[in-house]
Amino acid sequence: MALLEVKNLQAYFFTLKGTVKAVDGVSFAVEKGQAFGLAGESGCGKTTAALSVLRLLPPPGRLVGGNIVFDGRDLTEISDDEMRNYRCKRMSIIFQGAMNALNPVIKTGQQVSEPILLHEGASESEARERAEGLLELVGVDGSRYDSYPHELSGGMRQRSMIAMALACNPDLVIADEPATALDVIVQAQVLKLIKDLQERLKLSMILITHDLSIIAETCDQIAIMYAGKIAEYCDAVSLFRNPLHPYTRLLLAAFPSVRLHSARLSSIPGDPPSLIHPPSGCRFHPRCPHVKYAACSTEEPRLHEVATAHYAACHFAGEI
Amino acid sequence: MPDDSLIEARKLRKYFPVSTGHISSLFSKKRQYVRAVDDVSFIIGKTETLGLAGESGSGKTTTGRLLVRLIEPTEGAVYIRGKDLMTLKGNELKSMRRSFQIIFQDPYESLNPGMTIYDAVEEPLAIHGVGPSPSDRQALVKEALELSQLVPPEEFFYRYPHELSGGQRQRVCIARALVLRPEFIVTDEPVSSLDVSTRAQILNLLKDLQAQLGVSYLYISHDLGSVRYVTHRVAVMYLGKIVESAESNEFFENPLHPYANALMAAVPIPDPSTRRERIALAGEIPSPTNPPTGCRFHPRCPRAMRICKEKEPDLKDAGSGHLVACFLYHSFAK
Numbered sequence: 323m324a325l326l327e328v329k330n331l332q333a334y335f336f337t338l339k340g341t342v343k344a345v346d347g348v349s350f351a352v353e354k355g356q357a358f359g360l361a362g363e364s365g366c367g368k369t370t371a372a373l374s375v376l377r378l379l380p381p382p383g384r385l386v387g388g389n390i391v392f393d394g395r396d397l398t399e400i401s402d403d404e405m406r407n408y409r410c411k412r413m414s415i416i417f418q419g420a421m422n423a424l425n426p427v428i429k430t431g432q433q434v435s436e437p438i439l440l441h442e443g444a445s446e447s448e449a450r451e452r453a454e455g456l457l458e459l460v461g462v463d464g465s466r467y468d469s470y471p472h473e474l475s476g477g478m479r480q481r482s483m484i485a486m487a488l489a490c491n492p493d494l495v496i497a498d499e500p501a502t503a504l505d506v507i508v509q510a511q512v513l514k515l516i517k518d519l520q521e522r523l524k525l526s527m528i529l530i531t532h533d534l535s536i537i538a539e540t541c542d543q544i545a546i547m548y549a550g551k552i553a554e555y556c557d558a559v560s561l562f563r564n565p566l567h568p569y570t571r572l573l574l575a576a577f578p579s580v581r582l583h584s585a586r587l588s589s590i591p592g593d594p595p596s597l598i599h600p601p602s603g604c605r606f607h608p609r610c611p612h613v614k615y616a617a618c619s620t621e622e623p624r625l626h627e628v629a630t631a632h633y634a635a636c637h638f639a640g641e642i
Numbered sequence: 643m644p645d646d647s648l649i650e651a652r653k654l655r656k657y658f659p660v661s662t663g664h665i666s667s668l669f670s671k672k673r674q675y676v677r678a679v680d681d682v683s684f685i686i687g688k689t690e691t692l693g694l695a696g697e698s699g700s701g702k703t704t705t706g707r708l709l710v711r712l713i714e715p716t717e718g719a720v721y722i723r724g725k726d727l728m729t730l731k732g733n734e735l736k737s738m739r740r741s742f743q744i745i746f747q748d749p750y751e752s753l754n755p756g757m758t759i760y761d762a763v764e765e766p767l768a769i770h771g772v773g774p775s776p777s778d779r780q781a782l783v784k785e786a787l788e789l790s791q792l793v794p795p796e797e798f799f800y801r802y803p804h805e806l807s808g809g810q811r812q813r814v815c816i817a818r819a820l821v822l823r824p825e826f827i828v829t830d831e832p833v834s835s836l837d838v839s840t841r842a843q844i845l846n847l848l849k850d851l852q853a854q855l856g857v858s859y860l861y862i863s864h865d866l867g868s869v870r871y872v873t874h875r876v877a878v879m880y881l882g883k884i885v886e887s888a889e890s891n892e893f894f895e896n897p898l899h900p901y902a903n904a905l906m907a908a909v910p911i912p913d914p915s916t917r918r919e920r921i922a923l924a925g926e927i928p929s930p931t932n933p934p935t936g937c938r939f940h941p942r943c944p945r946a947m948r949i950c951k952e953k954e955p956d957l958k959d960a961g962s963g964h965l966v967a968c969f970l971y972h973s974f975a976k
Binding site: 363364475476477505506507508509510511513532533534535536538539541558559561562563572573574576577578579580581583584586587588589590591593594 | 697698807809810837838839840841842843845846864865866867868870871890891894904905906907908909910911912913914915923926927
């Protein structure tokens, strides 16, 4: 059985301008020890989906529907107190942008040891010892325990965030754009660390990113999101070898490659749609180059199996 | 030197003093400097794009700003069509400024939220007194918006930046840079804050404008994929110095400097079947206040030799205009 199963998740933001359907009917499953990638452009709902799993959605956001089954329990049904027992101990998150996610006036080591003190009732010296061990594990010298975040480099801060997420030995780690704000070389270091730890500690992981090449290098299973819905869902190799959804294809072609010189990049016309009034039918149809059928603008395509274990939400996925 | 050189940077240096506070400055005589740009020279030809690549803190942005004289260099000069930009003053400088523009990284922050799109694009015309009558100006603004593919332009005249998407805002910034018909534009990470799908649109737009108007660019970016896509030549900076410079395709097919190789190896490849062992370079870029002795890259270099610690390598030709500042290649160098 999958460690985490998200079924028909709906998370909306109730703003003054209207209801933003940030996540609208998203389902996916993460197996034990699997690296699952959630990819898409900003505003497609990938972070909202991840925060909903931890029930950390900030107001005016609210979980409207769906089930989040983690290790046999539906997290949407349990109380806030019970939920607290899941966070950190069973599942944790590495937030985007380590610059802002750490408290600037608390020593980095203390922030790493905080979950150990809080959730495991360890003594202060015990927590310190474990936090130092965790810092070493992620490649930060243990003596940096007493450093404040501003005394650390960007890479070290991000590593400390990873140490914090691992503090209580969770089963599932959600990494939300863990390397986005970093320079390319440090980014490579941090991603390698995450991948190594995930394999060594047999963690399940959800990696959220807009960069498909990062997904290619770290994930086994992938979901591509567009405008609050999953457009394509399959394993990593199939996605890059045989992308089925027009959006995925365009996204892949829009990346300028370092390896090859391209004469002309294909770009996706227009901008991502508003999630208050999403387009009718297929949400991608106003930007889709293949739209020629009336069904695209009237009928919403269901995520269906097009090839073996390869799902796409497009009426004509197998034909184009 | 190519005959059609438009802009030349000659031995540019920019040192920023480190503020140490009043008390410590009373007691210590030595002032410390951040050597953001340290002896950088290059030439950009007409209708050419030079890419400036490197990690943050390598001095790319400072170089871009020096080039359009937004900041004054500590040493060195910038020549535009043979004229020394640094010696110009007053009206001469102002009229020279018409021929070069800069586009910043973040279109969210570089547009005034209280100005309509029309006002923002028209402002450079007003400053330089271009277009005698309001209707002339309106025609120029309209044309600039059309060039940046904000069509129909009238629809954008009275809108405010917050009503536009990121891609549209960056197009407004491009229109504002274009309205004076410059010969040269510094684009400082123009797409790094944009989404993947809009990124390709803006990169294509920059290329189209070059073909159409013959404008030259300095394209500053840490994203090597986009550098390969838009540039003709590339210079890689590390800690304020250019460590390698070559024609784009030559550079990407055959990077020489160990730092350039590390940069290339760090770029993730969108192909899950080639999960390679990354040659992850250890450590992070050191502080430019106290750069390492000798070659600035030697403490992180996997191929460092003894000489690297002692002497600083010059930028030398390793064959057919491929310049590299590394002792590994100096035996072949002329």
